[in-house]
Amino acid sequence: MSDTGIGARMLRKEDHRFITGKGRYTDDINLPGQAVGYFLRSPHAHAEIKKIDIKKAEKAPGVLCVLTGDDAAADNIGGVICGWMIHSKDGSPMKAGPHPVLAQGKVRHVGDQVAVVVAHTMAQAKAAAEMINVSYNVLDANVDPVASQKRGAPQVHDVASRNTVFEWELGDKAATDAAFSSAAHITTLDLVNNRLAPNAMEPRAAIGSYDAGEDHYTLYTTSQNPHVARLVISAFVGLAPEHKLRVIAPDVGGGFGSKIFIYAEEVVCLWASKRAGGVPVKWVADRSEAFLTDANGRDHVTTAELATDSNGKITGLRAKTIANMGAYLSTFASSVPTYLYATLLSGQYNIPNIYAEVDAVYTNTSPVDAYRGAGRPEATYVVERLMETAARELGMDPAEFRARNFVNSFPHQTPVIMCYDAGDYGASQKKAMEMIDYAGFEKRKAASARKGKLRGIGFSNYIEACGIAPSAAVGSLGAGVGLWESAEVRVNPVGTVEILTGSHSHGQGHETTFAQLVSDRLGIPADQVAIVHGDTDKVQFGMGTYGSRSGAVGMTAISKALDKIEAKAKKVAAHVMEASESDVEFKDGTFSVKGTDKAMAFGEVALSAYVAHKFPTSEIEPGLKEGAFHDPTNFTFPAGCHICELEVDADTGVTEIVDWVAVDDFGNVINPMIVEGQVHGGIAQGVGQALTEAVVYDEGGQLLTGSYMDYCMPRADNLPSFKLGFTTTECPSNPLGIKGCGEAGAIAAPAAVMNALTSALGVKDVAMPATPQNVWNAMAHLREAAE
């Protein structure tokens, strides 16, 4: 292994600009003559708009234009869409209400955008927005997802009666019911998967710029997938055809799913730039606006049951989930509580019968869509809480109960679509148990008890489906797009390389890992490789980065393009070295002729390809540039075992995580340093969900957690250092053997924490986030027993 090849802990190439303050995020970009856009937002959760009077605002100092939903309708600016069709059990299509870029007739959540003011300065825009007079007819708000389907609940969209977007099912109901009728034991849990705000540290931002001379638009935006943004804005919003719209996502300060989606503000900045006479319009969310408008994550209410036989073998799993979609269906919202959730309800286990029902509902809250893990954390939470609870009820060791039910032959077809292709779940659990000294837990518990602390230990053996995904397969499940990835490899005459990729890096370190792949394959140093991404004018097309797909899908596309480069370079080398092509070998950056001392370095062959003196250009075209589109053949299935050990202060209800072991199987790893970083960050987000974070609305639909004063982000002193280990089974569905690692921590962590906490307290459930107050309340039985 070289210092810069596959498997090397190479330091990141992108770091220099970030540590020296030279990163270039959207808000760091200022275009000549740029104005600012300020959105007037609804103060009400649910109201009819009777009238909007903008006359005074239009005349306010510095104002270039004021636009409302009526203007958008007049200009034929379409709404933003949800790109995944889900059908209900009865075969009817989901009920998607309109999502105009500026409200038309009605506002549906606090923060819904009502008008935009474009002015020279932010102070002017804000002052003018104060002069807009909106008369509202305030309606009752529908905030609680469980109550939203009840008769008489306020209706968010006319098209969705009982606020129901779809009533979907997966699995064999009759067979699963039969398994439950004959079960020796049934474990039941009522679980709430709390609503989260993704909170990438860079707030969303956009600059729209219209060039009247070319009738062309440019959008700078905080996006994880600029090409998909361009596609939606062109094909569905109808702003401009794709060749008249360039979308650039420069450095992006974290995404975690929330920057996949196409948001109204991006469209409005582009359109407003045209309306303001071609002045570029910049909008940057402040954090309060982010809390009001970024798509949130999770928000499931579930009843789940596990059936076991008298030998501790699982015979069935049933789940009924209500998934809150918020006020509008965001870009991929419908896929999250369906095909990204219920398809993972088999966990790492042989479960012969599974049946899941999911009702998706509208409420007067901000939209809910994918957030790190997207559906798979919710599934893992259901499965792993059930596993631990069932083991306790059966009087079995939770590790032993899991081991008894592990899938251990592959391929394994689950009853819920997925076909697991490789894994060794026993190996990761065993290693994790050794690393945390599982055998010594009782001793540690006793030691904690002497200090007045309650100690608990909890497992989470997660599995996820990543590398999203085979296009035909997701198409048959309702996706409006294919989920392949593209790559182009441009070799320069001097032998340096540019990789153009449709993946987008917003913290994942692609500039490093992708260069490592190229360095490994072409035998050139990684610093001779540049990664180009995030610009629709440079990269032809791409599906972007989410669902831990950039390694498994994006790098495979690069790998396929590199195969073509190698094949062509061999032809060129054969001519130059006057050998037969079949005698040319390529290794460690050198082309050589078998059985001779003839050899050429990669750079020399590249130069020959461009000079084109020594081969027949009628047979071989000059130059060295190849592209590939890779469509995966299966999902990938990263899996592992996380174990959390924690202490609860019986006097205060404060929970402290004292140890964390994560053993993950991500298949082959390109850069262990980066992979470990992904795991750390994921665990922190999962611990945040379990212990500190929740988006809370009051009954009237006002957001109570609208800033970092109220929404408790995990800080350095809420977390321990993590102990990581790895086991490896190669992924058989891509040539690199990669499974993906970006979401694992966030998927595994909540169940590990809550299993540990319920073990410490000796209770069945504690609501997430397990704040000191929730924990204190859950300890009432202990205080009574002590009295």
Place this chain on the structure above:
Amino acid sequence: MPAISMTVNGEKVCGDVEGRTLLVDFIRGNLGKTGTHVGCDTSQCGACVVHVDGKAIKSCTALAVACDGVTVNTVEGLAKNGTLHPMQEAFREHHGLQCGFCTPGMIMAGIDIVKRKGKKLKEETIREELEGNICRCTGYHNIVKAIQAGAAKM
């Protein structure tokens, strides 16, 4: 509009600001130094940390007019003659950043911790002292390691 002047990264700068202009907006907007970031509007995240007269402050919480005559150091001023500050180097070495958005604030806060607590920093001390800085990417694990290592080399 009041005129103010200050020394930023060793350079004398001046400008006209409104009374309400925040120091961070002066640094980013007037001076075009965009390494200092804004991650919140309630002084919670620390993305905007700079040093004013040698002390770390949140530049989103200071009015530019109140900083007339001070000396400011931002992340752009740390590397000297192309040599990175040990704290910058440590963040790179220990993979203390992912998206990079919190990083300037973390590095500036890290240097300040060393100034106040010395070069031998315990993990607990660093975690406590980072109370005012939020990172959503790294889980802090490598940031803590980076600050510990950077401190030892300062």
